[in-house]
Amino acid sequence: MSNNIIILGAGYGGVAAGQTLHKKLKKYPDSTITLIDKNPYHTLLTELHELAGNRIEEDAIKVNLERIFSSTRVNLVQDEINDIDFEKQVLSSSNHQYNYDYLIMGTGSKASDCGVKGVDEHAFTLWSIADSLNIKNHVKKCMQEARITDEPDQRKELLSFAVAGGGFTGVEMVGELIEWLTEYSKKYNIPWNEIEIYNFEGLDRILPSLNEKLVKKAMNYMKKKGVNVKTGEFVNKIEADKLILNNGEEIKAKTIIWTCGVEAADFAANSGLETDKANRIKVNKYLQTENYSNVYAIGDNAAAPWKKDKILPALVESAQQTGQCAAKNIVAEIKGADKEELDPNLHGVMVSVGSSYAVAEVMGLSLTGIPAMFMKHSVNMFYRFELGGIKETYSLISEYLEEQASQKGLLAQLFGFVSQKSRSLWLVLLRVFVGIMWLYEGYSKVRDGWLFSGDYLVSGASASPIGDYAVGWYVWLNEAIIFKFPLFFQIVVTLSMIGIGLSLISGLFASLGALGSAAFSVNFLLAGQYAHWSSEYPGHFSPLFWFFFASIALIGSGRSFGLDYYVLPWLKKIIWRRPKNKDQDLKQVVNKK
Secondary structure (H helix, E strand, C coil): CCEEEEEECCCHHHHHHHHHHHHHCCCCCCEEEEEEECCCEEECHHHHHHHHCCCCCHHHHEEEHHHHHCCCCEEEEECCCCEEECCCCEEECCCEEEECCEEEECCCEEECCCCCECHHHHCEECCCHHHHHHHHHHHHHHHHHHCCCCCHHHHHHHCEEEEECCCHHHHHHHHHHHHHHHHHHHHCCCCHHHCEEEEEECCCCCCCCCCHHHHHHHHHHHHHCCEEEEECCCEEEEECCEEEECCCCEEECCEEEECCCEEECHHHHCCCCCECCCCCEEECCCCEECCCCCEEECHHHEECECCCCCECCCCHHHHHHHHHHHHHHHHHHHHCCCCCCCCCCCCEEEEECCCCCEEEEECCEEEEHHHHHHHHHHHHHHHHHHHHHHHHHHHHHHHHHHHHCCCCCHHHHHHHHHHCCCCHHHHHHHHHHHHHHHHHHHHHHHHCCCCCCCCCCCCCCCCCCCCCCCCHHHHHHHHHCHHHCHHHHHHHHHHHHHHHHHHHHHCCCHHHHHHHHHHHHHHHHHHCCCCCECCCCCCCECHHHHHHHHHHHCCCHHHCCCCHHHHHHHHHHHHCCCCCCHHHHHHHHEEEC
């Protein structure tokens, strides 16, 4: 019996659901997995403020879905669904229909105007790539116009930037404006004291979900940078170039950015499924919708039950964990097993205020400044590891480091050091030299008879691995295992040395050769063939230390004048090739209208 599973939306939850389904349905060829999204990429929504603040380019927050799913059973369809017939279990777009047995709704969310008049007409929102680019282009235009106008009121409006909302998105947007406008003030010779940045929050403090100590530090940082933070007064109305607060105060600004809340996307709200006041679809503890047990809602689409009577907050972790939970429960239905309840484990939140300052509350720890920034970057890199798996992790993380190193700020500078392209061409000479040394060592052992007589590694032999400076447990290991099978280990050592030498000289699997070289260096240090350092000559270390670190430096060097340049991409295509039945799976799901 065929089970067609469709995931609607390639957000954080949709991607997590697709990856989970692929892993758990490998042995169920009758089940098809289809991910439909109007874009061919996954958007990193948590970095939209960096794009809006001119810190990174547009491509930096797009991850091509083919990179994630090309070697999985997940079929990707770029299409925009405009209707769902839940009774017939059919999704419809302008040109196609898609049949499903199970549906996961993950169409995301949109900015909410919270009932405030004028938001749609006069304010920028920050919830999509298009939003970020609109803000970016508008701010550039304002600064360029400000430098050429002499009319005081017009200049003041152009240099006034108001961010409504003191939550995560609002504070992060303020942080980007601080750095970007500081740069522009120098570039265009505009005095910094003429630039006004406002942050409005209706509650009595910004970042209400963080503890008071962290909030105070974030507030102090923003105020030191000249931000006018106003709390305790909600925005009542927005007009052209003007905010009006509940107390009647009016703030004029050419740039008004609205970050006060989100609600489920229109598609989910208009689907006909039961929703809450934020248009999120009502689901049970298994994430099944109230109307149809074979339809699941995840991420910002779902009013997922949480602690007591609360709803799970709209966070990246929430989206991922709901996506995984819905996928597992569909698999459980297919396999006839018990479904599992949603049991979210949220580790904390991190908020950056520009590129060099942040506050974070993670697993009970409160972090600020550089430690918080490192935590935020570490989490971002870990997410790329989850996205790319073994196949794409290195590329995704390398790209991220380069993006983050593109601007000023202490953290960016630190990441800049590790993101620079290595001058691997000059490592070719070192790689070949180290390879020749290992090849000669292997040749010497063949010449001396290591492949034929087991008299070299035994205790007391002239070639015994145990030297005068050996580590105690290493001696025990040799006596307990290696000395009992000397000829076998002699053959392994000899062939390994030859293999490492050939690997490094030819540049074929050079990373493995370099790791082998490093491992042998550590082995010889433990064996005590040389003193680790000299007490008679302070500062004189064993030459094996040099050999060890040289080997580490050679990891990844095979792509320059080496066979790895040709072999590794070919192997990647072979190992992570497209599954054979994906096209046949898709034909079961899609019909031409």
